[in-house]
Amino acid sequence: MLNVIQGDTVFITTGAGTVGSLVVQLAKLEGLKVIASAGSDDKNTSTCEVLEKEGPINMQAFICFWDNVGGEILDTAFNTAVAGARFIECGMISVYNLEPYPIKNIGQVVGKQLKIFGFIWSSLASKYEAQFYEEMPANISRGEIKYQEDKTIGLEHVGEALLAVLMGKNTGESVIIVAEE
Template identity: 45%
Template sequence: MAPVTNGRTIDLQNAPLHGGVLIKVLILSMDPYMRGRLRAPEIESLEGYGIGVILRSETAGVEAGAHVRGILAHKEYIIASDITALEVIERDPRLHWSAYVGAAGMPGETAFIGWREHSDAKKGEVAYISTGAGPVGSMVIQLAKQDGLKVIASAGSDEKVKFMKEIGADVAFNYKTTDLREVLAKEGPLDIFWDNVGGETLDAALEFSANYARIIECGQISGYNNAGQPVKNTGLIFAKRLHIHGFLVLDLSPKYTAAFRAEFVPKLASGEFKFTEDVTRGLDKVGDVMVAVQKGTNTGKAVVVVADE
């Protein structure tokens, strides 16, 4: 990556806070949805979920040494006058801070919330999860197996196929080398499809869905860098009486966050639920990691470690 040309130096001990806080950024989460923030030139600094530690505070109730999670600018240090959108969090000693922007953070919560709210899962049903080796999809695989479902999962490399099998997928395949429709024709029909891809994958899932199947729309990364791909089988939505649910995790967080922390995070800490991370060090590597996430070449949850405590 090119060197930083618009950085500035601040005096950490004496920089005015104006009633706010000084945050040292530790961890940044790199996620597919961030592609949308790369379009408009008026966006001065990329932002995303991250973990930081408070170095100095003039905000009542927030002390130096506290850790916060939320939307952070991609910088080494941040002076924030208003931290109402940030959450003070504590870490289970069995988990690294990076887990709290991954499996124990928004991706894990997305899987938990979407599955709990929309799957209506029943033991013995068949679920297909696209991008099953990703930070969301891998959690959905384990939630589906916990509920007693047969799980089909796809990803884009043999290494990822191996990981999906390790976390419980009954049928795992590389969509780049295996015909998706052949797999679904043999292993379906589908009662649940968790969609992270859209396009041809969604089209195939509609074709091989059972009557009254649930389609959970979590993302459509195949269209993030172009105008999107047409879906031809929309007539099957009413012919098969399919239920399609689109959701954003923030809309449902108030309903499920307590349950996520009480039920899901302890299973991550104990090792019952497995997860992987693709960790890169250095703020200057953000661009490289962003490209890897969009191409799907990362293995596990992509995080950038900006600094140690």
């Protein structure tokens, strides 16, 4: 989906989350330079610090921004991007429960000829599912892809687990263990 070439830079938000950490690892496997952001202090330095050090994001013809957060960081990325950058809009977790964030830099989409692709996984599943199940177990067994689960035991704690996800307190996929076998 990234459709990029080796050496391109990809910027990925929620780099410590389930989707983000997988995209980070897949991008590295493809030989891309990865800049990732994470909200919690113990997961990363601040996004602004990273962008200051690495940015403006080193945009080549096929550079990508993989966005799981939306809102302010998306607005910043419109401003930081250079001409022709591609934005993959996977999620908008920063604004799910809030008023829509007032994006100020939307004009850059025209000026910089940015390409924005939003998607829902189910619409792409039929095209990529077979490839995913063919490649991903092998990637995991070779240790090329690692994942972490943040386990909560008991269905009665599902509310706390959901809150932790929305507050950025989980590290890895949040899994509810309903019953031990």
